[in-house]
Amino acid sequence: MKPLFHINFRTPLLALLLVLAPALVAKAQDSRIQMGGLDHLAAKASQTVDVSIDERLMRLAAKVFSDKDEDEREVKQLIANLKGIYVKSFEFDTDGQFVAADVETIRMQLRAPGWTRLVNVTSKKEGMLEVYLLMNGEQIGGLAVLHTEDRELTVVNIVGPVDLDKLAKLEGQLGVPELGIEPTKKTKKEDEK
Amino acid sequence: MKAIATTILVVALISTTANVVNAKGDDFNSVVKMIEQFYRVKHVGLPFLAKAGMKVATTAARIKGGEARRIAEAGSIKLAVFEDQDFNGDFIKFRSSLNEALNVTWMPLVQTLSATDGEQVYIYLQDAGEKTNVLVITIEQREATVVQVTLSPKNLALLLKDPEGTGKAITQEATINDQE
Numbered sequence: 001m002k003p004l005f006h007i008n009f010r011t012p013l014l015a016l017l018l019v020l021a022p023a024l025v026a027k028a029q030d031s032r033i034q035m036g037g038l039d040h041l042a043a044k045a046s047q048t049v050d051v052s053i054d055e056r057l058m059r060l061a062a063k064v065f066s067d068k069d070e071d072e073r074e075v076k077q078l079i080a081n082l083k084g085i086y087v088k089s090f091e092f093d094t095d096g097q098f099v100a101a102d103v104e105t106i107r108m109q110l111r112a113p114g115w116t117r118l119v120n121v122t123s124k125k126e127g128m129l130e131v132y133l134l135m136n137g138e139q140i141g142g143l144a145v146l147h148t149e150d151r152e153l154t155v156v157n158i159v160g161p162v163d164l165d166k167l168a169k170l171e172g173q174l175g176v177p178e179l180g181i182e183p184t185k186k187t188k189k190e191d192e193k
Numbered sequence: 194m195k196a197i198a199t200t201i202l203v204v205a206l207i208s209t210t211a212n213v214v215n216a217k218g219d220d221f222n223s224v225v226k227m228i229e230q231f232y233r234v235k236h237v238g239l240p241f242l243a244k245a246g247m248k249v250a251t252t253a254a255r256i257k258g259g260e261a262r263r264i265a266e267a268g269s270i271k272l273a274v275f276e277d278q279d280f281n282g283d284f285i286k287f288r289s290s291l292n293e294a295l296n297v298t299w300m301p302l303v304q305t306l307s308a309t310d311g312e313q314v315y316i317y318l319q320d321a322g323e324k325t326n327v328l329v330i331t332i333e334q335r336e337a338t339v340v341q342v343t344l345s346p347k348n349l350a351l352l353l354k355d356p357e358g359t360g361k362a363i364t365q366e367a368t369i370n371d372q373e
Binding site for chain 1: 284288300301307308320325346347356
């Protein structure tokens with residue numbers, strides 16, 4: 001009879017955990033941008049790149065980068081405490097393959113509380129660059145970059161504490177594209193009042 | 194009734210675990226079968242490839258202009274090749290099915306698609322303790338390859354730093370015709 005008692009006692013707890021788990025995960029991934037609304041563009045794009053380095057992969061990466069190799073040590077430091085890097089990039093052969101509504105699926109999420117657009121950022125690349133930071137109090141919770149050209153659309157989302165300097169160093173590493181990001185002066189918020 | 198319910202719960206849990214383990218072991222073959230069914234194609238077996246002069250894991254790959262080096266751990270390569278067949282089909286649908294099938298046991302790293310030339314490249318990773326399993330699926334208009342290899346931590350670092358370049362090098366290493 002004892003085993004039955006244990007099972008009866010644990011089952012509601014297990015059920016409660018199963019119910020609460022998604023909510024807890026969602027809370028921890030607030031700075032994760034949902035990019036699935038852009039997936040339909042792949043059918044028209046001459047090149048689609050989708051990079052997904054989640055927390056499991058981040059932990060794996062932190063294990064394999066060597067402290068002895070200068071290059072790897074730097075990457076290891078850059079990704080310490082990050083929870084994910086997600087990139088979606090589309091290149092098209094002709095103009096007009098994506099519309100404002102497509103970009104709006106991303107911008108809409110970046111208007112949520114906590115996200116702030118940075119204005120002191122430029123890019124060596126052509127087109128329009130928007131960089132957003134998610135602040136959790138005093139701490140940076142994540143970063144998002146939206147880069148659009150006539151024939152190109154790129155979204156980069158870094159989940160976890162990362163600043164602009166670090167982002168610039170991550171370009172060309174771990175699937176983060178070369179965006180030519182150049183922070184100018186000290187960070188200022190566009191919506192400072 | 195309680196005893197019956199408990200038994201059912203335990204059996205269900207055991208069978209779920211068994212299915213996951215089974216799927217993990219057979220993912221390479223499942224992907225090959227998935228490509229065959231989706232695109233109505235047939236892969237070429239390894240003995241045929243050997244006759245055609247193709248060797249597995251005998252070449253060294255050069256990555257990003259660096260030193261030539263072996264990437265896959267010796268004896269770890271699984272390879273399936275599809276040659277001279279049509280890979281016309283809805284690649285977005287294929288991608289979705291592939292991700293659905295592999296996302297439980299593998300971690301997607303990078304996926305590149307081209308609607309213009311029909312090329313698709315998928316790279317998945319699987320933690321195998323000290324080492325890491327890598328699955329690279331490449332589909333072009335007339336040919337495709339599925340390669341599974343095991344990487345040392347050092348070569349995994351290479352893959353993470355340059356996923357696309359190293360992914361291509363892994364496929365090259367597994368399929369190149371070694372005439373040298």
